[in-house]
Amino acid sequence: MRDSDRTVIRALALFREIAEAEFDRLIEGAFLQRFPMHVVLINEGEHADFLHIIVEGVVELFARYEARETTIEILQPVTTFIPAAVVRDDVYLKSARTLAPSRILMIPATNVREMFGRDPVFARAVVDEVALRYRRLVRALKDQKLRTGAERLANWILETDRQQGSRGRVSMPYEKRTLSALLGMTPENLSRTLASLTAHGISGNGREILISDRDALLRCARPDPLIDGPE
Amino acid sequence: MRDSDRTVIRALALFREIAEAEFDRLIEGAFLQRFPMHVVLINEGEHADFLHIIVEGVVELFARYEARETTIEILQPVTTFIPAAVVRDDVYLKSARTLAPSRILMIPATNVREMFGRDPVFARAVVDEVALRYRRLVRALKDQKLRTGAERLANWILETDRQQGSRGRVSMPYEKRTLSALLGMTPENLSRTLASLTAHGISGNGREILISDRDALLRCARPDPLIDGPE
DNA sequence: GATCGCCATTGATAATCGTCAATTCGAAAT
DNA sequence: ATTTCGAATTGACGATTATCAATGGCGATC
Structure with missing residues (x-):
């Protein structure tokens, strides 16, 4: 070693x-x-x-x-x-x-x-x-058990952004099909949910997600310290 | 003490x-x-x-x-x-x-x-x-994440029966609304799912569930030692 | 034993989500 | 640049599940 x-x-x-x-x-x-x-x-x-x-x-x-x-x-x-x-x-x-x-x-x-x-x-x-x-x-x-697919995705974006330095620019560290399995949805639904979040503060290109309106995203996600962080 | x-x-x-x-x-x-x-x-x-x-x-x-x-x-x-x-x-x-x-x-x-x-x-x-x-x-x-509501219920019945001595007669130790929350469904859906399982080996009265055809129930549940037991 | 309140059930409807199929897109190799 | 393969997207459809509302049933209380 x-x-x-x-x-x-x-x-x-x-x-x-x-x-x-x-x-x-x-x-x-x-x-x-x-x-x-x-x-x-x-x-x-x-x-x-x-x-x-x-x-x-x-x-x-x-x-x-x-x-x-x-x-x-x-x-x-x-x-x-x-x-x-x-x-x-x-x-x-x-x-x-x-x-x-x-x-x-x-x-x-x-x-x-x-x-x-x-x-x-x-x-x-x-x-x-x-x-x-x-x-x-x-x-x-x-x-x-407590959140919908869209909420899980929105919170994943916020949490991943935090882990990557809160720069408002999230880069996915793995394939989307993997993310969909992590979030408990199908790849097709991840696509659609991601598209729908475009109206709520994010814009995405491929494996990059930009948080253009954090407040709007927060209103969707409603993060909870007893679910999302800080661990 | x-x-x-x-x-x-x-x-x-x-x-x-x-x-x-x-x-x-x-x-x-x-x-x-x-x-x-x-x-x-x-x-x-x-x-x-x-x-x-x-x-x-x-x-x-x-x-x-x-x-x-x-x-x-x-x-x-x-x-x-x-x-x-x-x-x-x-x-x-x-x-x-x-x-x-x-x-x-x-x-x-x-x-x-x-x-x-x-x-x-x-x-x-x-x-x-x-x-x-x-x-x-x-x-x-x-x-x-891997099972449908009906599968979760069928496996819960089998597992609870085992815990109660495999007598083919399960008595629910708590309210149905609690069971539904445990299984990740609404009380309404638990009712319906329970009713639908009647065609697959069980019959129920109130808080008692009878397993009348264990093989049929097993075919629904398809238990897996890496999910259900033996712990 | 009658009343009350809550749980459970049932039905109707809507939202969510999964499946199937058809493209489109993009990265890697030629 | 072109090909190629698989991932991603999009659309249509169906299944599952949740929500709302109404009714029935059961036990607790008086």
Whole structure:
């Protein structure tokens, strides 16, 4: 593993506080690997043998049921997946694939579980991480059950703009079909909804969305700190 | 606190393994209280000052957005809520209310957070608990995004029957309007969907549902271990 | 046992959303 | 520049779901 990678991973909330020696033991047997775009890293139903960490790139967590498929979450560096399955020593409930060329660190699940018992500081960090993920998922479920498609899209635009520096210019980090799956709608409906939001403060060209009238967009979106942010 | 209550709480996965002295310290300042039906215990947005444990009764976790409201989860003894907010020392994202006369144990959040650092066994138990909840929520989100209303209802019937001993006779533990909110539909639609399932293996009277043709119901529901069970 | 109030049901209608099909658009390769 | 392939858009249609309104039923209360 390169030194610069080590530094980045070490800076993760999950590893920041633990002792040097413990960190070395943890990443023993781990490996950092490059993957091209659209590679499946995890298949739901498989046993959780590794804790994955996305060091670079974009990863989609998705799930299938019969012929249907939906996106649960989209992850960007630096984040772990999927901690809950590793902690419980169980099968994954979600699949994962790269949406861009990515570098992924894979830590053997046994190392992670072993280290709970040894290092209280690490155990505390893992609790924090899983609890954070739990809360994100609560927000996602509220978003899905309490809002219409147009509201979800409007809030996604505002939230993504915030993440990109509130410049009023949002660039989509992945395909529209992926965004539609994340928002819980079909690609066709995303197109139409995006078109209809043109009358409410946005204008878009391809993968760029411009927020021309933030107040109008806010009136559509009505963001809520208990759904959208700040996490 | 009564001795019998103490025994029940002590048997929780969260507390089973910890030392007697630690347990005593944890529940110092805790109190066990009775609540009538339909009492709000937690308001989303409030800071998480207590870890709640439902010792007896039924508790609904729900959330509001504007004038809308939905159910996130329904809890029965013995379960904690809401561990993630307590762990992260943050505000609740969900509200909670009793759906039946209930007895709730409330442990000061500071006690819980303090004990992480002291007791690795407890820290490990908390990780397990939060991870379990995370996985339940993943299942709920998959259920919501990947299935139709009728499928969700059919699977709820099968799952509830299993929980009640697979006797082919399901009794609803709460009002139909609550079930409809849990399943992400309106009460009107629940009525209609329930009526339509009559042609597929069930027959119902009020709060009782009889599974008359399990195979037919299974063909409707198509349960999936990665969504419905076994947790 | 009669009254009251709320939940549940049913019907009618409208809005939302998904599906199918046909283009259009755009990026990558030749 | 041209070709090519797949994504994105657009339109038409159908299914699903929500909303509004009215009625029926059930339990709680007196």
